[in-house]
Amino acid sequence: MNYKLKSTTAALLILAGPAFADMDAARAFLDEEIGDMSSLTREEQEAEMQFFVDAAQPFQGMDIKVVSETITTHEYESQVLAPAFTAITGINVTHDLIGEGDVVEKLQTQMQSGENIYDAYVNDSDLIGTHWRYQQVRNLTDWMANEGADVTNPGLDLDDFIGTAFTSAPDGKLYQLPTQQFANLYWFRYDWFNDEKNKADFQEKYGYELGVPVNWSAYEDIAEFFTGRDLSHMGVDGEVFGNMDYGKKDPSLGWRYTDAWLSMAGAGSKGEPNGLPVDEWGIRVNENSQPVGSCVARGGATNGPAAVYAVTKAIEWLEKYTPPAAAGMTFSEAGPIPAQGNVAQQMFWYTAFTADTVKPGLPVMNEDGTPKWRMAPSPHGVYWEEGTKIGYQDVGSWTLMKSTPEDRAKAAWLYAQFVTSKTVDVKKSHVGLTFIRDSSINHESFTERADKLGGLVEFYRSPARVAWSPTGTNVPDYPKLAQLWWQNIGDAMSGAKTPQEALDALCADQERVMERLERAGIQGDIGPKLNEEKDPQEWLAMEGSPKAKLDNEDEEPKTVSYDELIKSWQ
Secondary structure, eight states, rough: OOOOOHHHHHHHHHOOOOOTHHHHHHHHHHHHHTOOSSSSOHHHHHHHHHHHHHHTTTGTOOEEEEEOOOOOEHHHIIIIIIHHHHHHHSSSEEEEEEOOOHHHHHHHHHHHHOOOSSSSEEEEEHHHHHHHHHOOOOOHHHHTTTGGGGGOTTTTTTBBOOOOTTBBBBSSOOOEEEEEEEEEEEOOOHHHHHHHHHHHHHHHHHSSSOOOOOOOOHHHHHHHHHTTTTGGGOOSSSSOOSSOOOOOOOOOHHHHTTHHOOOTTTOOOOOSSSSSSEEEEESSOOSSOOOOSSSGGTTTTTTHHHHHHHHHHHHHHHHHOGGGGGOOOHHHHHHGGGGGGGGGGOOOOOOOGHHHOOOOTTTTBBBTTBBBBBEEEOOOOOOOTTBOOOOOEEEEEEEOOOTTTTHHHHHHHHHHHHHHHHHHHHHHHHHHHOBBHHHHHTTTHHHGGGGEEEEEHHHHSSSSGBOOOOOOOSSHHHHHHHHHHHHHHHHHTTTTTHHHHHHHHHHHEEEEEHHHHHHHTTTTGOOOOOOOOOOEEEHHHSSSOOOOOOSSSOOOOOOHHHHHHHHHOO
């Protein structure tokens, strides 16, 4: 089965040009690119394409520009779906691909200047709290019911999207439309864990079975066991490591921690999709969803015992069980390392790497096309409680700015719906492996392909997936606050500060930004309203987050059989 993009299709459609902005181009696209890779029948596909042909009539010949970060899914949208959309509708789309930080920068510039730089953005739902409070993006609930009603696909089927809880605000409105999602899960060498010698040696040394770690204590034992282990009996050459991470003082270091690291340790409150009143950043909100503090002295948890434990463990594992070069790596540099074949496990591995980790010929692939590795739920730290978020899910989502003129926003909204439509989504999901629709996850083609994807399909079909979520609405200004994390965590990573000192500085920095927002009053009655400071012990003595320091942070290690875990999901 060919899951790669067919560049010939894109070329044919470009040659056809806007003159073919009708159902002939749509049928050619369905024949050449989609086939039976859709959750819709051919008749239903043609009906959906007819909607786009008809709705686009007022915008024939219009040139629009949209932007996203550069990942495989968006490359497919830009290189195949954009020219197809142009040929079908007569709307000329330029879909730019730039770095994630650059996308946010362009968005910020448009928010601040009011100048229409792009007609639509694929912007992470991590900014949902920002968009809700600043009210500079169109809320899609009202848009679809009013101005955008004539360009809203009757077959959009919002209930089929798995990520709309992440792109909705406390006011109940939808602000962004998901176009790709990926989670950070636990990654491990299934073949090494099932080797009889490794299992026997681990049992003898630690007194329990080698398996998927349920908690950080077990993860640490496994990291220690494999680091420096001789695996020549399995044909593995070179030094072996029990952990993979990265530590360079770089913006991507912030992602490691804003992306749920503290909640995995157990720092936040219980709640789905995010902890309330204290979220995974350690920011506390009141009953009106106003941020009231980040430091423990104001009821936050960014510098609390669980957060200090989380950062301390990450540094310890980086120093003891990780390739030495990793301390100087960024996110993108560290990403490919597990696929090179000498890493036993990774706590925090993004499923967006799946496509690049199942390529034929890699040391982590079998000759029959199945992987030697698997992905599983992330283990949790000693402060974690059932009902607390346990991992991060990235949700890149179409976002329409209010500063975009209405006709351009309508044309861009048509494109956003085209690339997320049921007609194209199964095929797009096979190319990028970043699921957004239930109907795609459950398509028979993924049942057939599941054994080649290392547990990705099983995870997304499981009830476990709801405990993985993006940054929530407690964060009042993601771009301003996110840049504080990598600088402060970087000080802890380099040894310039202890984890406690770094997190004290981080929460103070976050509160300074929130204090400025409060004084400016630009977010109205849903903006920050900081609590008065009081003795941190008063907050730590209360039930819930922030949580008091435990006398013993080494809990009894626990593992589970991967195969039994998968059965429990099914």
